[in-house]
């Protein structure tokens with residue numbers, strides 16, 4: 047009996063029609079495609095995108111040149127030079143991240159004792175030439191200033207977990 | 209005219225069906241393959257050597273990039289080996305989180321495998337549907353770890369952070385009405401656990417859809433049934449693990465046979481095939497999708513009911529919380545010490561393995577008592593599966609190469625390391 051039934055089923059294209067029913071059903075469902083530049087996938091406060099250096103509310107940069115981030119970076123993407131300022135505090139004279147080397151692991155942010163280096167939500171940044179892969183201190187601080195509200199809100203949202 | 213004898217065909221390394229950078233030298237007799245010679249190493253990044261030069265924790269991120277379809281499972285194997293070396297055990301909640309994320313990873317991997325395998329063999333539609341579900345799980349990854357793929361989330365002694373209480377939502381845009389936005393954010397109102405719970409409820413219906421499209425489909429069957437058969441004894445002799453071995457009818461699953469973390473407390477079945485052909489391996493993986501859903505469901509229930517720490521409270525291994533670090537001098541010293549030097553392990557050798565989606569993923573560490581491994585050896589499942597390629601493909605047609613590569617589920621990050 048079974049071979050006969052199989053034969054009839056195969057002759058009637060049963061499984062193909064069932065497959066077509068699935069695709070047909072999906073034809074009338076809501077499309078899940080996002081209209082990319084305007085619509086983006088949701089991002090969590092933990093997102094690890096482009097780096098930024100932050101400042102204290104009084105405008106002083108946070109980074110104290112402790113070089114923890116430089117030491118922890120698995121890809122050796124961070125380069126820091128430091129000096130002592132006239133007021134006796136240690137600051138960086140050079141803070142560079144090589145974005146081609148960086149693997150966006152987030153360890154630098156995890157290690158920073160003063161929440162200075164952070165990874166922001168920015169995930170589409172572009173470069174026009176190879177040299178631009180190394181971003182320096184000015185650019186990092188600039189990104190930090192520009193997105194400070196977002197950065198602070200994200201850190202606050204994630205603070206209970208860290 | 210001269211009789212046309214055998215000839216050699218170069219397949220890959222940039223062939224879309226080569227799943228990365230596999231280069232095959234095929235010796236053909238007409239359409240039939242008499243010998244297949246996989247050339248590997250085009251994606252070699254020297255992960256094992258790299259790990260010898262940095263403290264243990266800093267290599268976690270590189271583990272993600274081995275099998276980049278099963279990110280957290282690789283981390284798990286590595287972290288487990290370090291824990292074994294140190295003789296520590298993470299808190300129970302961390303173990304449940306790891307198991308849950310491992311199963312999420314397994315679903316991610318199998319969905320990608322199903323989509324691309326279908327695509328290679330000629331079934332476009334399943335690919336579109338599997339990527340829809342993958343997106344949901346990748347959002348879970350992102351909410352939990354901060355990265356959509358390369359999570360760097362597991363740590364020796366637990367996981368980096370607890371699961372977040374809020375799932376990120378879609379923002380309003382001119383393209384979506386309020387009602388549609390509400391529908392899109394419906395499952396995202398609660399925590400990650402709520403989202404996963406909802407996912408586990410709708411996912412079985414999605415698997416049914418994929419199965420309707422493929423399982424009985426005559427073309428699918430013609431391409432898969434009785435292709436590249438491996439018997440159980442031969443599969444064991446070739447060192448197969450994971451779905452490749454289970455497809456041949458050997459019920460070997462590390463989650464059952466050598467339970468690590470909390471797998472012995474969870475209720476799930478291990479599917480086993482009978483024929484050892486590509487079709488059975490397909491069926492085994494489909495059933496694993498269902499079983500993983502079951503495991504996630506149980507983990508979600510447990511995690512909801514049992515809050516607690518997710519990282520070992522041992523400042524010699526796991527860094528103190530940020531609050532402590534900022535208040536307390538001793539914690540600050542631990543923090544600095546851990547992020548510069550790391551921790552030293554006792555001298556010795558360990559091997560720890562997990563059941564990654566593709567098979568047994570193991571890490572073998574030799575330590576000389578320093579803060580970095582003296583030698584790290586990674587046991588990738590795909591490399592071993594790929595080395596059986598020649599034996600499996602002999603006597604088959606050229607078109608079956610694509611089926612077999614899909615069925616082996618190779619990923620080159622892992623083969624080449």
Ligand code: SF4
Nearest residue numbers: 119148149151152154
């Ligand atoms: S994210 Fe990781 S790789 Fe990138 S700069 Fe920070 S520590 Fe280095």
Ligand code: SF4
Nearest residue numbers: 109110112113115158
């Ligand atoms: S960014 Fe943070 S971790 Fe890096 S040097 Fe500055 S203070 Fe130290």
